[in-house]
Amino acid sequence: MIVPELFIGFLKVGCFSFGGAYGAIPLIRDVVLSNGWLDEEMLTYMIAVSESTPGPIMVNLATYVGSSQAGIFGSLAATLAVVLPSFVIILLVTALLTALLKSPYVQAVLRGMKPCMAGIILATGVYMIVRNGLAVRDGALLIRPLVLTLALGAIYFGSRKIKKGGISPILLICVSAAAGVVAYGL
């Protein structure tokens, strides 16, 4: 029965994804890879698609994974599960528990969880960049991924020196798509 598994898996994601859009990615990666719902490759593609389509990334990923595993019911279950925790928590907080968040004990727990989240996201980013950029085949380092990584990194972070805020994530994805077509197609 995959639909209940999807529901439980994304409920976990919804419960623990602090820190906005990218906070959820390491968790989703965890749940999706360990259940074998998608491989690393497909997941990375879907992160890019989610970033380039409207709506919260987490919701987009849940809808996609659900749909790819179990059609419309899978996508409904996964999407509902990922939204449910924050819906319930906000209802509780605004209705009765504003004081709870100010409690020193709750604050202490959050003080531990937030830097932990930052570390998890950092590790995920570093791991993905190293894995993609330093790809090895038959004992030899592949040139194209390495050059693409360096070039895109330079464009993305370098653009901030020229213009405040730099280029947007969507623009970076467009540039990287064009760069991929050129680098692998020619």
Added chain:
Amino acid sequence: MNLLLDLFLTFAKIGMFTFGGGYAMIALIENICVEKKRWITHDEMMDITVIAESTPGPIAINCATYVGYKQKGFWGALLATAGMVLPSFCIIFAISKFLDRFLEITWIAHAFLGIKIAVGILILDAALKMLGKMQKKAVPRAFMLCAFAAMLAIDIFSVRISSIILMLAAGLISLLIFIVKKQSAKGGAGK
């Protein structure tokens, strides 16, 4: 117009036109809910941003639930949240039906090889931004570094430990530190 319907349609519009999620959405939500519709005040918007940061889930969902609840109680919250989710749900569901076939086209597969690299960069950037906002103190840094090392080890050795375990452990340790400190402060005052 019926307020419930208005909540649903307004958040559906926000859900349809906010790319990139997260903080990109706050500007649009503020513009519509505070300035145009006057559903919440600017101060409330600030509050909800803080609450959203300390609670899990997409910040846009948190905002929709909060605004909906303030206007029309439970049903307002439900419809605003549903409106927020619906556009992206439909779009991604449609994409999921043809993405596999789409990727069989050679030049699109090439494009995605480039995109794959961009995604790593975006995640790294998100992490760096979070680090920038973190308190520059020893304890949070230690938490961050331990989580970083543990997560990297989990990825490299493909250990089956969920990052949720890391989060729970960090929360628990932090709570214990707080309680021990409080106890020792009490003990010190008693002497």
